[in-house]
Each structure stands twice: as C-alpha cells, then as structure tokens.
Amino acid sequence: MAGGPGWFWKGFVMIPVAFDYVRPSTVEDAVAAVAAGGDEAKILAGGQSLLPVLRLRLAAPALLVDLGGVGSLRGARFDSGALVIGAMTTHAEVASSALVRAEAPLVATAAAHVGDRQVRHLGTLGGSLAHADPAGDLPAVAVALDADMVLAGPSGRRTVAARDFFTDIFTTALGPAEVLVEVRFPRMSGWTGGYEKFHRTLQAWALVGVAAAVRKENGSIAEARVAFTNMGPTPVRASSVEAALVGAADLGAVKAAAAHAGEGTSPPTDISGSAEYRRHLAGVLTARAVASAAGF
Amino acid sequence: MTATIAQPEVGRARLRKEDARLVTGRTRWTENITLPGMLHLAILRSPYAHARITSVNTAPALDRPNVIAAFSGADVAETQGVLACAWPVTEDMVAPTYTPLAVTEVRHVGEPVAVVVARDRASAVDALEAIEVDYEPLPVVLGLEEALAEGSPLVHSDKGTNKCYTWIFDSAEAGTGGNAVQAEADAEVVIKRRYVQQRLIPSSMEPRSVIVDPSGGEWTMYSATQIPHIVRFLLSATTGTPEHKIRVIAPDVGGGFGGKIGVTPEEWIAFTAANRVGRPVKYTESRAESMVSAHHGRDVIQDITLSARRDGTLTGVSVKLIANMGAYLGVVGPGVPLLGAFMYNAIYKVPAYRFECTGVFTNTTKTDAYRGAGRPEATYAIERAMDELAAELGLDPVEIRRRNWITHEEFPFTTVCGLVYDSGNYEAATEKALSLLGYDDLRAEQAARRASNDPVQLGIGVSTYTEMCGLAPSRILGALRYGAGGWESATIRVLATGKVEVITGTTPHGQGHVTAWSQIVADQLGVPFDDISVLYGDTRVANKGMDTYGSRSLAVGGIALVNACEKVRDKAKVVAAHMLECSADDLEFTDGAFRVRGNPEAAKTLADVALAVFTAHNLPDGIEPQLDSEATFDPSTFSFPHGTHLCATEVDTETGQVKIRRYVCVDDVGKVINPLIVEGQVHGGVAQGIAQALFEDAVYDESGNLITGSFAEYLLPSAADLPTLEADRTETPATTHPLGAKGVGEAGTIAATPAVVNAIVDALRPRGVHDVMMPCTPERVWRAAQDGSGRGSS
Amino acid sequence: MARVSVTVDGTRYVDEVEPRTLLVHYLRDQIGKVGTVVGCDTGNCGACTVLMSGPDHVARSVKSCSVLAIQADGCAVTTVEGLADSDGTLHPVQRAFHEQHALQCGFCTPGMIMATVDLLRENPHPTEAEIREGISGNLCRCTGYQNIVRAVQQAANGGAAPSAAHSAPVESASAESASVESAARPVAHSPAVTS
Numbered sequence A: 001m002a003g004g005p006g007w008f009w010k011g012f013v014m015i016p017v018a019f020d021y022v023r024p025s026t027v028e029d030a031v032a033a034v035a036a037g038g039d040e041a042k043i044l045a046g047g048q049s050l051l052p053v054l055r056l057r058l059a060a061p062a063l064l065v066d067l068g069g070v071g072s073l074r075g076a077r078f079d080s081g082a083l084v085i086g087a088m089t090t091h092a093e094v095a096s097s098a099l100v101r102a103e104a105p106l107v108a109t110a111a112a113h114v115g116d117r118q119v120r121h122l123g124t125l126g127g128s129l130a131h132a133d134p135a136g137d138l139p140a141v142a143v144a145l146d147a148d149m150v151l152a153g154p155s156g157r158r159t160v161a162a163r164d165f166f167t168d169i170f171t172t173a174l175g176p177a178e179v180l181v182e183v184r185f186p187r188m189s190g191w192t193g194g195y196e197k198f199h200r201t202l203q204a205w206a207l208v209g210v211a212a213a214v215r216k217e218n219g220s221i222a223e224a225r226v227a228f229t230n231m232g233p234t235p236v237r238a239s240s241v242e243a244a245l246v247g248a249a250d251l252g253a254v255k256a257a258a259a260h261a262g263e264g265t266s267p268p269t270d271i272s273g274s275a276e277y278r279r280h281l282a283g284v285l286t287a288r289a290v291a292s293a294a295g296f
Numbered sequence B: 001m002t003a004t005i006a007q008p009e010v011g012r013a014r015l016r017k018e019d020a021r022l023v024t025g026r027t028r029w030t031e032n033i034t035l036p037g038m039l040h041l042a043i044l045r046s047p048y049a050h051a052r053i054t055s056v057n058t059a060p061a062l063d064r065p066n067v068i069a070a071f072s073g074a075d076v077a078e079t080q081g082v083l084a085c086a087w088p089v090t091e092d093m094v095a096p097t098y099t100p101l102a103v104t105e106v107r108h109v110g111e112p113v114a115v116v117v118a119r120d121r122a123s124a125v126d127a128l129e130a131i132e133v134d135y136e137p138l139p140v141v142l143g144l145e146e147a148l149a150e151g152s153p154l155v156h157s158d159k160g161t162n163k164c165y166t167w168i169f170d171s172a173e174a175g176t177g178g179n180a181v182q183a184e185a186d187a188e189v190v191i192k193r194r195y196v197q198q199r200l201i202p203s204s205m206e207p208r209s210v211i212v213d214p215s216g217g218e219w220t221m222y223s224a225t226q227i228p229h230i231v232r233f234l235l236s237a238t239t240g241t242p243e244h245k246i247r248v249i250a251p252d253v254g255g256g257f258g259g260k261i262g263v264t265p266e267e268w269i270a271f272t273a274a275n276r277v278g279r280p281v282k283y284t285e286s287r288a289e290s291m292v293s294a295h296h297g298r299d300v301i302q303d304i305t306l307s308a309r310r311d312g313t314l315t316g317v318s319v320k321l322i323a324n325m326g327a328y329l330g331v332v333g334p335g336v337p338l339l340g341a342f343m344y345n346a347i348y349k350v351p352a353y354r355f356e357c358t359g360v361f362t363n364t365t366k367t368d369a370y371r372g373a374g375r376p377e378a379t380y381a382i383e384r385a386m387d388e389l390a391a392e393l394g395l396d397p398v399e400i401r402r403r404n405w406i407t408h409e410e411f412p413f414t415t416v417c418g419l420v421y422d423s424g425n426y427e428a429a430t431e432k433a434l435s436l437l438g439y440d441d442l443r444a445e446q447a448a449r450r451a452s453n454d455p456v457q458l459g460i461g462v463s464t465y466t467e468m469c470g471l472a473p474s475r476i477l478g479a480l481r482y483g484a485g486g487w488e489s490a491t492i493r494v495l496a497t498g499k500v501e502v503i504t505g506t507t508p509h510g511q512g513h514v515t516a517w518s519q520i521v522a523d524q525l526g527v528p529f530d531d532i533s534v535l536y537g538d539t540r541v542a543n544k545g546m547d548t549y550g551s552r553s554l555a556v557g558g559i560a561l562v563n564a565c566e567k568v569r570d571k572a573k574v575v576a577a578h579m580l581e582c583s584a585d586d587l588e589f590t591d592g593a594f595r596v597r598g599n600p601e602a603a604k605t606l607a608d609v610a611l612a613v614f615t616a617h618n619l620p621d622g623i624e625p626q627l628d629s630e631a632t633f634d635p636s637t638f639s640f641p642h643g644t645h646l647c648a649t650e651v652d653t654e655t656g657q658v659k660i661r662r663y664v665c666v667d668d669v670g671k672v673i674n675p676l677i678v679e680g681q682v683h684g685g686v687a688q689g690i691a692q693a694l695f696e697d698a699v700y701d702e703s704g705n706l707i708t709g710s711f712a713e714y715l716l717p718s719a720a721d722l723p724t725l726e727a728d729r730t731e732t733p734a735t736t737h738p739l740g741a742k743g744v745g746e747a748g749t750i751a752a753t754p755a756v757v758n759a760i761v762d763a764l765r766p767r768g769v770h771d772v773m774m775p776c777t778p779e780r781v782w783r784a785a786q787d788g789s790g791r792g793s794s
Numbered sequence C: 001m002a003r004v005s006v007t008v009d010g011t012r013y014v015d016e017v018e019p020r021t022l023l024v025h026y027l028r029d030q031i032g033k034v035g036t037v038v039g040c041d042t043g044n045c046g047a048c049t050v051l052m053s054g055p056d057h058v059a060r061s062v063k064s065c066s067v068l069a070i071q072a073d074g075c076a077v078t079t080v081e082g083l084a085d086s087d088g089t090l091h092p093v094q095r096a097f098h099e100q101h102a103l104q105c106g107f108c109t110p111g112m113i114m115a116t117v118d119l120l121r122e123n124p125h126p127t128e129a130e131i132r133e134g135i136s137g138n139l140c141r142c143t144g145y146q147n148i149v150r151a152v153q154q155a156a157n158g159g160a161a162p163s164a165a166h167s168a169p170v171e172s173a174s175a176e177s178a179s180v181e182s183a184a185r186p187v188a189h190s191p192a193v194t195s
C-alpha cells in the first residue's frame, strides 16, 4: 500500500467489483483454477493486501482462487537442510513458531513487525512475498537469507532464488498461472541476525528496513548478509556493505562499513521521506542492526 | 418519605450512563438505521481539482441492475438548494455560490458531480461506473501566497480574485490597548517568526452518514452531525422547505471534533434524492470520500512579531495570517481564524496588539472548524514565539512566561482585546506541573546529555495557555457578523413518579452529557442520579438548541440547565408549602427536599410534589398541573480555562526519531462536574495535539490530488505511538455564572502542539535550531539536527 | 451467489452471499449484527474487529472488513454482541472499558474490546508497552488511549483497577461489579474458541 502513494484516491467507493470464487483444497487444483481463469483470475491468500485493493477497485478480477483451503501450504518444517515455510503460513504463525524462531529468528522477528495483530492473523508469508510491495518487510529478509521460492505451475514445480524472484515494484517472477508454494531458508548455523524497521507510526509501513545477519569468527565478522526494505523497487542486497563488514571487530568498523549502505540503491521520495534521507537512514540502521547482531 | 442525598453529585467521578449500549454494540449509529423502503445513494465525485463540466450523461446508469434513479447537478440545479456560509466576517467578503452537486465547474478533487439511487449499496456503487462525464481541465491553484499573487489562476473566475476577505483587529483603533506597530519600532528586542499550521483532517472514527425520509409531506433527516438544529434551519432556509416540516435527528454520533459541524453537500444531496424518488434514501461515506469531502482544518500561514524589553517584558504582539478557505466556504469557515484573534495575547499582559487575517480560496477541500478552531493556532504561535524570545534573552522558558503572565491577584483582568478574564491561577498550575514533571532534574539530565554530545538529546517543552470557551455571547457573535446566536436551552420534565426527563439543546457525540447533566440535575432537584434521563439530538424533542462545539455545552448549556431546575424548584416549593400547610418562605431546599426551617423532618421531596401535581386534586389556586420548565441562557461573557503542559522528548539526532518520554499537564477548567469525563477530554485533546505536532498532514500533489487520502497515509497515532499521559488539575471556578465550569473540550488540543514542538526545538537549540516545521517528521528533525534548518522537504 | 454457513455469537446462520460481500457487511446488513462497524477502507482502523476461528479452531482477532464473508464459511465468529453472558452480565473486558472510562463516542469500542479480548487470550498479563503494541491495529480518535490502556490492565488484573490510578479515584461501580474473574476466559457461546 505504501508502495504507491496516491494509489487509493483513484477510487472513492468501498465495495469490490463482483467476482466468482473458488476454494480448492490442493495445490494442483489451485493451479488448474488459476490457469482456467487466465488473466481474469487472482489468487487470494490472507487478503490483507488484496482486499483493500479490491475494495478501492484498483483491481477487478473476475475470479478469486482462495488458497485458504489448501492445508498443505500451511506450517513450517525441516527438509534437506532447509527450513521450509508454507506460503499460507500466517505472519502470526511464523512469528510464534518455535522452529522458525530457532532456525531463522530473523524471519520470525520480521514477521512479528508486520502491521498489527489482526493483520498478522490473516496475512501470509507467501502473500507478502508474492505481493512484492517495496515497503513490505519480508521480501528483504528472504533476499538477505538467500531463500529459495518454490513455485507450482501447470507444467510442474520450479525453484527461483529470492534475489531473482523480485523483478520490479509489485512484480515477481511468478508466471501467470503459478502459485508460490513454499519458501526454503537455507540452514545458517552460527549466524545471528536482526531486523531494524523504521516507521513513523507503528501501523505505518517501513520508511526503510534493514535485515542483517552475521557470522563471527574469533570476535570479528567473517560473513555478513544485509538487505534493505524500501530502498528501491525491489529488495536491495547491500553487497558493498557486506564486503566491507568482513573483518569488522568493533562498532567503529561496522559504522564505516555501513557508510556504503546507499550504494546501488534507488529509494523513492515520498511524503514519508526523501531518497537522500532514506539513504542516510539505511546507513544508521545498518550499523545498528549489524552491531546488535554481532553483539558489538 | 424523604430521600437524603448525602454527597453532592457534582464533582463525583460517576461512571457514564452512555456506556451500556456502546460496550455491547447496541448503538444507534445513523448507518445502523434501516427504514422501510429505504434506498441507497452513491455519489460520483470529481477526479479533477479544477475543471469545467462539459457534459454529464447519467442515462446509462439507469440500465444497471437495481438502479432507481440517477441524476447530475444540472438535473437538479433549481431544487437542490445551496450550502450557506453562516459567518460573513466582513461586509465585502467574497462568498461564492456553493451547490451540493457541481453544475458547471468542479473546484476540488472529490466534489460531488452526479448520483445514483439504487436498491442496495453495491448496485448504487456499481452503477456509478456507467455515468459519463466530460471534463475540461482548468488551471489549479493550491498555495496560499501563490493564490494571492497577481495573475494566479482563479478558483472562482467570476469573482476576479482568490481573496475572500481581510479582517483586522487593532487594539489602538479599538481603544483597548496601544499601537503594536509603534511598539515594534520602539522595542529593545523584536522576534519575528513564520509558523505554518499544516492542513489537518478531523477524522472522527465514525464516517458521516445521512438518511432522509420524505414520507407524508414531512422530512425526517437522520444525520451523523454535531448540529441538527443548525442543519434544520439552513435546510429550510436554502431549499424553501417549511421549517416545521423538517425534523433532524442526530442519533448516536461517533465523534466530531468540529468535523461534523458542517452543513454538507451529502446531506443536501440525500434530501434532493429522497424527494426525487419519494422514498427514504441513505448515504454513508467511505473513508476515502470522507478524506476528500468532509471539511479539513487549520492550514494557516502565521507571521508573528513580538516586541519586548531586554528584561523580557512584552511590549506588543502583532500577527498576520493567511488562512486557506479551500474551494468553498464552510458554514463557519471564514470565522475560524477570528476565534483565535483574541487569543494571541494568551495569558500575558500585552499592552499593544494587532491582528490581520486574509482568507484565500484554493482548489482544495474546504476548511472549517477542527477541535480548538483558531485557538490552537493562536496558542501555537505565541507559545513558540515566547520560547524564541526566551532563547534570545538567555532566559528559561518558564521564566519568560512568569515575567509576562497575569498573576492571580490581577483577576479580573481586561486584556488588550477588551476581553475580561474573570479568574485563573497560572502560577499554581505551572508550579504543580513543574513539580510533577521534575523539571529541574530533567534540565540537569539535558545539560549532561549536551555535555557528552549524546546522539539522543533531551528537550523540555513548556506550553501555557488560556482559551475562550463557552461560545458565545450572542451580542458578541452579532458584532462579529456571525449569523446565529450563542445561547443554549434546557427543558426539565418532571414525571408523575418523580423521575425526571431533561432535554438539552446541546448535541453530544462522546462528551458524556447524559452523565454530567444527570449529576447537575440530581443536585439541583434532589433526585437520584439514576432517576434522570437526558434527551437530545432530535429537533422534535429538543426543539431549541445551538448544538455542541467550541467547548460550549457545559459552560452555556449547563447554565440553562441550572436555570431550568431553579424554575422547577420555585414552583415545587409553592406546592410543597401548600402540602405542608406553611408559607413558601418557611421552606428551604436542603438535602434534596423542601424542609420547614427549624423542623427538617417536615419535608416534601420533588417526587412527593410531582405526584401531587399529577393528581392535581389539591393544588394551590393558579398553579397549573405540571412541573415542567424551560430555560434559555445567553452568556454575558466567555469562560477562560487555562493550564500548563510540559513535554519531555528524546530526539535521536542520527535518525530524527522523536520519542515523548513524559507528558505532564495541569489544566484548570474551573469547577469540575465529573473528573473522569474531564480527564478523558484532556487525554483525547492532548493526543490530537501531539498528532498535529508529529504525525498528521493533509498533503496535495501538484495537480490537487490529496495524497494522504486514507489512514494508510494520513497518520493517526495508535496507542503505541503516544506516551503515558499524566493529567492533573487545579480548580479556579469561573466567577461569571453559578456553575463555575469553564469548558474542557478543546484544552488539550490547544496546549499540546506547542508543548511538543517546543520540546523538539529545545532539544536541538544548541545546534542552532529555532524551528521545525509541523508535522515534525523524522526527516525534518534529522535535517534540523544536521544543519539547523528544520525545513526538510517533507 | 454462494452458500455460507457461519456461527456468529453462538448461532449458526446459513445464507446466500455474493462472493464479494465483506464479512463486516454480511454481519451488518444480512444478519443484523450492527454492533460491528466500519471506519475505513484500508484495514487500518480496526473498528470492524471480530474474532474468527482458524483452521486450528482457535478464535483470533481479524478485521472483518478485510475478510470475505465466504472465507468465513464453516468458521465461528464472535462479535462484541456475543461477549456478555446471556443474563446480560458484561464480559470483564466490557466492564473494564466502562469502569475505566475507556470510551467516549464509543465508535472504536467494539473493535477495541475484541482486540483486547484477543490480546489477553495470548498474553494474559501484558506490560503497558505490550498493551499499546497489542492494540495498535485499532485507532481511537477520542480517548488518547490512556484509559483504554487502563481498562486492559484492569481486565488483565481480573477486574481490579490498575495501580496507575486516575487523578480522581473512580467511583466503585454499583452492583454489577460483583464477579471478579479473569478476562482471559474464553468468550461465551463459541465452542470453537477454547485454545
């Protein structure tokens, strides 16, 4: 929503255009329904982004395919070295899952920072990623952690790396009849991480968010992963910061590395803040996120 | 039987009678009401800020399912009436015609253009898409100074100017004080500042909603309004419908804050639509519609000049305002700055004062009263400027105020505006606030943080204020050219069983009048609190009233109530004397009953008298068998609540994030009827004041689209964004009327905004900062912390 | 039109709805549960908050303007109208809102109360910060939230007033304050809400 300021006033009404609705119970049926609906079909996950869009008539699909009945898309498990979270797992479930908190605390933390309790009770991990709002919190986390997206389509399943998944503002690598099925977070033992979200009110979307994870050896940072929310049309992986962080052993070194935060970003200027300010914030927040992850 | 009322009701923290329905969801919001045969209305609105309407074709909408009617402004041009401005502040004020549906031209985004009436809401909304409108875009003007500049595009081309009016008060001309221009020339210190009151959206949580039932040659309008009486009067006056055939009901209303004192296009459109289809019609706005169509508040540029001596004593204040009217005039829109005109001198002894305000049209939603209306603007400017004066002279902000405020011995005090402040004690309120906050300790912490160059700096904001409440003496309103009076009415109906129905002309929408009015009447008549009902908000029940705004209900309506009770008591006394076979002079009303002096056991309660009056078997000669009364009160003057608010903020200089660590306020609202309700009003007001300082801002893009058109962009604070509010009181009763109450509805809003901004500036002052524009967004604060400017791009 | 079967405040309803019907409009317009209100179009205000059971049969707070009625098929929904006991005894959270003067106009109140019930289900003894965070999906324009926070504290304390009292002590509520029980109790009527 915050991604496109001004989007809302295009409509003043609050009732969606009429549509048909199906609620399949398997991924295969869902894919078939979406394929049958063609351009006019839209997937409904938690509805926390889609329903406001429909109410304001910014989209008018003829068919909604509700994934709510597909039980296999819900929950987290371990599978060949990766933490696998089903697309329909809600933010609340992600945030409170013992498995996620133990294996990918960064994901749990970021999910706990999405919207408010009610939104987290319905909004889903898959929906957040598929919606690809530049201000959404979870895309940057997926990119920082080198997650893999598993997509199901009419011709079977394929896997897309997070950094290739987000292609533009509100746009992903999902094909027309593809469903995001699950997200695989590679196991990262010995890593610690943190998510710094900067927003004007608790309910507001991130002005800037920083997802950071580090692995230390002998007191200094051996490896770092940093990605930004809302610093461009897609989540931005801060490669130069990551490189500069290697070897950092104190706060001063972290701050020096974080000074590279603005590089390669193209943040928006909107009523919440200018691009210049966002670049500055990214640096400050990166230093804070990394320092706390590294215990400096 | 004699009931004894041991403890007076007035002053008790009574839990509210209103709550029972509200906490269980059994509430009568307008939107909850369904009438037999009711149809639904949807409104097509302008997507342009300024355009000529070249054609509207509503016919295709008629082919859509469930549609009963569709029409445009041109179709109803003769019958739709106009929306009147009730406050032509000057004789030569430019007042353009304002029609509910635009006919030839639209002048702001969201202006109503055409309507559909259908059997259900969804069908009405669907059919809007079938209406064809051709627009020819016209140049748009948004900025205030730009609108006044030579050659600017005109909002109303037939008027030849965007200037609405210029209104001036000069104490030298009025004979109430000296010459402010001269004071400036003679001053040892001059502080000149420009402040910008951003545009705000009142945002009551209940959207506006209206139903018009035109059945049987009479019109019943249910509306989520603060002003059913004014709506009835103006609907009659502008549509030619006889007033006695119109009944306006404000059922439960979910907040207003000034935002529901409009006479709105939507109410008039529903009236027109109901007449066309001959059936009840309901309209409820979406939030998106509310944001563009319900009136906005503030939006004023303020240039303020303080003249002073080097010891800090003020010698003069002058103010020049440019106020944005929007595209049309709201019902009291032009007058809003005038409500602040007499408040820039605040609590200070100002010898010379000049005020000038120019109202300007732009292609934006109209502005009108928003909580505080004029007075928050005034308080903000003077309280910010006083801090600047203190800084200039190296004085503590509290000290500069001490050197200028009216001391408690000096009341009653006639101000430079000619108003008489009847009572107050600024010293006491301030002392209490300072000690609650631990002012000196925080100053010490501030010094330590400054010394260590802590990235998180501490600021302490001081705001002292008074406001003129109790709107308003009718004669003064007349002198200010306002189109109505400021009186209020109350009716008492004593029922046969001794229970009491109270009817008030005020129209509460969250303020707890039912509870407070019951407390007053309980004491006045010796009737138990639970035996009293309060009726309001229906012109057939409360036929006279001036409604609820401007912290007037208690300070004006409360007095009418006391007077009405007195009439009942006077009459009941005669009957009681007859019953007790004594002379009325031998009776006194104590402990809730008429008692024979010296023999308190010989007593009659109001209930005893009520039954005697009801049976009427044995009444004194000439006494009518009823115990009802009615009173109307027109105040002779305003009331002047005051207080001191203190805010301690932590400012993260690296990010610009502002965190309010403590918020302490001590308000003096005179005599308190119900401390619980007073405290609640202060909390809510403070929250709105903080929100103006930090969060809220109605922003247009360059073509006149409201960018902040939903709660996703127009940021209202949640519980997590506000601090713990520490509210306390002092109590200096008003001396001008028997209740002693002064009004509390707006106090918090008035005081809080400067307290917060003063705190932020205070935190950053060593960095050369002397202002941060509102709302103080993190970016603005960060920029100020970097370069001292505070005028970041957003 | 599609068929839905929803249990609302303990009563099962079977209805035909247009798929586009929002749950809040279904509740209000079709079954007359007008206690639940609409304050915005964007899922921000929380005025429409109800409890809805999920696949695990736990009832959680949701914004009923951001759910389709048809998505509630087979679910149990609790609105503010289903909280009080059948004899009219208020739910401890309702009572706390009344006793702490946590409402003025009352428009946000149904949603606030439902959000509070949900918060206390998960966290029966929240800190002030947790309360403020926990109800941040609900906007109130009247109260400044201070007394709402107090009401949540009272409900969490099993009905006792919070220690940070009002500057004026509140009159003890009359007869209705008899029972002191935890607000974290499951809401009445819905068999599906025991967590």
Ligand SMILES: Cc1cc2nc3c(=O)[nH]c(=O)nc-3n(C[C@H](O)[C@H](O)[C@H](O)COP(=O)(O)OP(=O)(O)OC[C@H]3O[C@@H](n4cnc5c(N)ncnc54)[C@H](O)[C@@H]3O)c2cc1C
Pocket: A042, A043, A044, A045, A046, A047, A048, A049, A050, A051, A067, A087, A088, A113, A114, A115, A116, A119, A122, A123, A124, A125, A126, A127, A128, A130, A131, A133, A135, A136, A137, A138, A174, A178, A179, A180, A181, A203, A204, A205, A206, C042, C043, C044, C066
């Ligand atoms: C008041 C409010 C505040 C919010 N604040 C935040 C915030 O701070 N941070 C944040 O990140 N988010 C926020 N959100 C959004 C929330 O995170 C949503 O949950 C999320 O954006 C979308 O998830 P969803 O499950 O609700 O998806 P939906 O709304 O159902 O769908 C969103 C889009 O994704 C598509 N989609 C969904 N699932 C799939 C799938 N499995 N495969 C393919 N396509 C799919 C849909 O077709 C649709 O286009 C907020 C929402 C609200 C209402």
Ligand code: FES
Pocket: C037, C038, C039, C040, C041, C042, C043, C044, C045, C046, C047, C048, C049, C063, C064, C065, C066
């Ligand atoms: S109505 Fe505002 S969140 Fe549902």
Ligand code: FES
Pocket: B205, B254, B255, B510, C102, C103, C104, C105, C106, C107, C108, C109, C139, C140, C141, C142, C143
């Ligand atoms: S009580 Fe009015 S909005 Fe909360």
